[in-house]
Amino acid sequence: MAKDTKEKILMTALDLFSKKGYEGTNIRELSASLGLVKSGVYKHYESKEAIWNALLDRMINYYGERFGSVEHLPPVPDSLEEFVSMTMQMVRFTIHDEQIVKMRKVLTLEQYRDERARDLATKHFLTGLTEMFTRIFSDMMAKDLLKRDDPAMLAFAYATPISALIHLCDREPEKTEEAIAQVEAFSRHFIKTYGKDLSSATEGP
């Protein structure tokens, strides 16, 4: 079916682009990976660049749905321990989901060449994560799980070290276990610094 092939082309392109970059990937190899002859691709996309643009559209869309929408916001944790495990769950997912790994790699490789990739990279790697944690931290402060502080600053201080470890896993997958352990250690250190001990939550003037 047509839709099927078009879809497969995008997924194969994502795979190849994430490994060798846009320039490093050629149509022949893309076609061969799909089990068709080189010209076959042109029945579905008019050019290599058209494939790239469709893939970027797809990624922008995917990001908006997956990370930008309200229903996909993680629930605000009820305890600091739950906050740690929520973090770990998010990190494990984003490190092991092949599609997302490939998306990050493609954005990394094309960020200086393509403006839309650049914008999505900043969102994906920095601002998106930070905004998400800003909301979570605001709520956690309201719930007296965190000390009162600037939630955006805490979110930035929390999101970027985790992001750095995710990038490390993308770059050196053999260090994944080590990196995950470091995320957990960092998360626990973070709540030790900024978290409010529950036993003191009932303190009052």
Next chain:
Amino acid sequence: MAKDTKEKILMTALDLFSKKGYEGTNIRELSASLGLVKSGVYKHYESKEAIWNALLDRMINYYGERFGSVEHLPPVPDSLEEFVSMTMQMVRFTIHDEQIVKMRKVLTLEQYRDERARDLATKHFLTGLTEMFTRIFSDMMAKDLLKRDDPAMLAFAYATPISALIHLCDREPEKTEEAIAQVEAFSRHFIKTYGKDLSSATEGP
């Protein structure tokens, strides 16, 4: 002179590779940027890949000298304010030095393709910075400028947000001023959290 041209080839290659990547750069453009004809390059390097390898050697060397040697370690600050300004000075330098910006971009673009680039990227973006701050924080704790804590963990928590902002500047240079301001805000927040107020430094049991 021969040495001159060889050097210029490397610098031009760094420039082009950092903008369009290794695959996206061709010898004709490289030669033209140098004011010679395409075949001229082959008098100095036997192939495009040889240029790449020489450039990587150079970068590895440069990194080792500039960031790996003892004499280039920043002096341990005598006050928290001095620590902030040392941070700002480092960040301003690394963001504005064109060579270093290009080095980071090249490492970013080639990290999945070339093992040596991958290793240097991890060193440059993560472990090197963290180790440097680990030493600084150890000394600052000994000097009673910082609360006693795990210096490596603090270094990681300090280095990675700054690294994230440096990457942002590489990606979107128009946000440089904003990013620098955020580095300073982060640095001040950090010392507010982990720094020891000097007035309490003379406290005793």
Next chain:
DNA sequence: AATTGTAGTGAACGAAAGATCACTTGTCAA
């Protein structure tokens, strides 16, 4: 002054790239 080595030239080559086109096959609607 003669020689030799080297930086740079310009034409050319073969391979590989993106893309086109006439053609075959298969599916579904009329």
Next chain:
DNA sequence: TTGACAAGTGATCTTTCGTTCACTACAATT
């Protein structure tokens, strides 16, 4: 059953790539 259209094929085109080579110009060595 037939006609039409979409999916896939294979040969082919053009461009661009990395690279080679015979050649020139010039600087340093003998």
